[in-house]
Amino acid sequence: MSSVLYRKVVKNFGALNVLRSLDLAVPDHKFLALLGPSGCGKTTALRILAGLDMPTSGKVFIGERDVTRLQPRDRDIAMVFQSYALYPQMTVAENIGYPLWIRGTPDTARKAKIGEVAAILEIGHLLDRRPRQLSGGQRQRVALARAIVRDPAAFLMDEPLSNLDARLRLTMRGEIKRLCQRLSATTIYVTHDQVEALTMADLVGVMHGGDLQQMAPPIDIYDRPANRFVATFVGNPPMNILPVTLAEQGVMAGGRIVPLARARLTACRLAEIVEIGLRPEDCSIAQPGAPGALPGEIYVVEPMGNETLVNVRLDGGNVSVRAGRDFRGSVGENISVAFDAANACLFNSAGLTAVQRVNSNGREK
Template sequence: MAEVILSQVRKRFGAVDVIHGLDLHVRDGEFLALVGPSGCGKSTLLRMIAGLESVTHGSIGIGARDVTELDPKDRDIAMVFQNYALYPHMTVAANMGFSLEHRGSPKAEIAERVRRAAEILGLSQLLERRPRQLSGGQRQRVAMGRAIVRDPQVFLFDEPLSNLDAQLRIVMRGEIKSLHQRLRTTTLYVTHDQVEAMTMADRIVVLNAGRVEQVGSPLELFDRPANRFVAAFIGSPAMNFIPGRCTAEGFAAGGVLLPLPAESGAAHAGREAVYGIRPEHFERCAAGEGLPAQVMLVEPLGSETQLVLRLGDAQVIALFHERLSAAPGDVLHLRPKGHAAHLFDARSGVRMVAFPDPVEAAVGMPRVA
């Protein structure tokens, strides 16, 4: 295991900069997820750490070594790709042990490492099969096994679950997380799926156009997003954004007055801003109370109901942890939970204030002694 340190790393393709002077410290034994929209530079960054892309400027350190100019084989890393990259003519055992054989390791050592990795991943009964005889999940396990047998300092995962169906992705992300908890090998994991990042990572790096928007634990990013971009990217369904103006009475937006703590409204009175509220932070109330919202679309999810609503001039999504017998055209009375709201500057998108800052109150979690 080893820490990974990136210092002022830049990457340029021709005249186009795709990574802009990025600094990052991945702790020893940490599971760090890199997330962001397509084209943000997350896979390019991972490939630079692996040595598959050159670094235009800056340095990359793994452990005590500067590996910026080293070949991939000399970096003591193992990478799991999106497409598995298995040799179709080789057995599972041969695929898993190929890198060790290529390095000239003794056959007995290769066999023992393959056996241990197969046992960890539940592949012991499949060692003589070939990739075409395996399911997608089994192929992914083989790709992971090939990485494990190398016993590297760092694991690199490049969107490894994107080719799997939804149910298998859930199973495999649990297996990858369990594997990390067992091996405690430093892991960098690239994904466009923020749910994967939230459920698996110790910390998340949110990238946008080659720059870091925020680094933090999943709950830190969810409860205290640094700006509107992070707030929109983290959380499913995404946060609602309602433009308007702060007043001493509350947040005025398109004919409705949304709740703000009195001190916050007074402090920012007259300032244009964007009110952020997550779908799960609406509560229903009796007619005559709260704010009237017209139902536009009903999406039943079994134990939950998701509604698209017209609230004043804004369209919002509300998520209720119950079954509702609502239909398009109905009017519901809602109240945003003001303590869970956020204010973002209308121009810069930077978060002005969140109510409250403590995670426990924002999500209604009791503090554990």
């Protein structure tokens, strides 16, 4: 296994600038999830590392090796595509063994290795079938088996779960995580699903508009988002954002003064804060007129089984609140929304998180 490095990688398709100047380092053995909305350049970044596309400028390294100009077959990486890209005329065993066959691995060694990876992925009983005789989840496992069969320096996976139904996605999410941990493999996993990114990865890289917005462990991406984009892209329901103006003792939000500790208030002044961000689980529903809470009315109530999502209309916008499973309330009812301002992120006019939350989701930082 090896580390992976992108250095100032730019990619243009004609006039379209897809990667602006991507700098990204994945340490050896780490699992990086590259997360971002559709069209932000995730697949393009993977294809450049795989050698399927050339960068307009910049370099990519695998381990110490500059592989920018190497042919895909000389890069020692394996890619799992969204479509699986299995060969329909070959059996499962032939599909899995194909990378070894290309390499000229002798028959006995090849068969042994096919048996070994098929056992890891629990598809040993399917080896004589053709891809069309398999379910989506089984095809997925064959594609993974073909990727791991030759112990590559790094794995690249492009939305490998997107063709599966919701339940199977959940199972395979755990399976792929276990597999990568077992192989201790350097992995770049592309997804636009923030839950996949947060649950599977050691590191999450959030991309938007051709730039890497933030790269950090999942909990830091969630608790300490670098900017408004990351704050609202990660988390479901997303972080609530309200406009604020600075006041004497705190900030004015939702028609009330939200008091802030002196140091925080000074930081807000210096940074010229314009918005406040609050996670739905950091807000709670309070009685109308509760001191310090923002007045509003219930807009929608969504019971989820284990909890209730309450959307509340405030002066300045709607906010989502995670309430208990036994929450009862009716649309139009007057209530208020309480929160601890120490849990808020505060954004400046450039959308950067100029003042971070004090508490880290229950953990003191």
